[in-house]
Amino acid sequence: MPVPTVEEIMQRDVISVPQAMPVAAVAELLTRNHISGAPVVDAAGRPVGVVSLFDLAARRPQLVAQVPRPDDRYSSEGSGRGPVDEGAGKGFYWEMTDDRNVTGDYLAGFYDDDEPEADTAASIMTRTVHAVAAETSLPALIEDMLRLRIHRMLVTSGDSLVGIVSTTDVMRAVPGLLKAAVPA
Numbered sequence: 266m267p268v269p270t271v272e273e274i275m276q277r278d279v280i281s282v283p284q285a286m287p288v289a290a291v292a293e294l295l296t297r298n299h300i301s302g303a304p305v306v307d308a309a310g311r312p313v314g315v316v317s318l319f320d321l322a323a324r325r326p327q328l329v330a331q332v333p334r335p336d337d338r339y340s341s342e343g344s345g346r347g348p349v350d351e352g353a354g355k356g357f358y359w360e361m362t363d364d365r366n367v368t369g370d371y372l373a374g375f376y377d378d379d380e381p382e383a384d385t386a387a388s389i390m391t392r393t394v395h396a397v398a399a400e401t402s403l404p405a406l407i408e409d410m411l412r413l414r415i416h417r418m419l420v421t422s423g424d425s426l427v428g429i430v431s432t433t434d435v436m437r438a439v440p441g442l443l444k445a446a447v448p449a
Contacts, residue, residue, distance in 0.1 A: 271406050272399035274438045275420045275428035281306045282316055284387040291386050292321055304419050304426055305390045311424045314390035315417065324389045396421040399428065403442070407435060 281304045282291055295303065295318060302317030396419040397406055410418060410432065420428035 269403040269438065269442065270399065271397055271401045271403065271418075271420055271428075271430055274403065274434045275399065275430040276434065277428050279304060279426060279429045281310075281312075281426065282386045282390075283308075284313060284385065284390075286386045288321065288324065288384040288386065288389060291316055291389075295321075301431075302417055304394075304429065305386045306426065309424075310426065312394050312396065312419050312421065312426050314387070314392045314394060315419070316386050316390040317416075320389045320391060324384075394419060397430075398422070403435070403438065406430065410435070 280294065280298055280300060282294065284305055284307060286294075291303075295301065295316075302315055302320075304312045305314040305316050307313050395409070395413055395415055397409065399420050399422065406418060410416070417429055417431045419426060420430060
């Protein structure tokens, strides 16, 4: 059985963020597209970092504490998602990606400073770029993501961004891998 590669599971249509994009626009872009993070690129389109919902929360911790609480359709009785932890910051990813509760307009209010040029994607991004080649085996990718404790890996060819792979992409591939590994 051939070993699956990153190329087989990566997302090719990558939503990226220019370094100069205002943080409010980054927040709106992530929530509108239901993604938890995106590569930050320079003027030539080369990846220079990654910005995530966690980066937004770290820059503005009051955002986490003031996110509107979900209604009962997200309770442990309703959706099977489990109980909502009422502690500030708990369940942040879950709350941030629910557009009924958080919109770009809501988030933009947390990013209006006297110095808006200082509030850009470049000012809050994680500067380390973790990348793999499309030919990388899926087991090697998983080992790297676990070792680095990251949820997304950029896929590059030279300096060019050609894709992105997330833990969700990996999990989508697991059922097929298990079927292929178990003899009929």
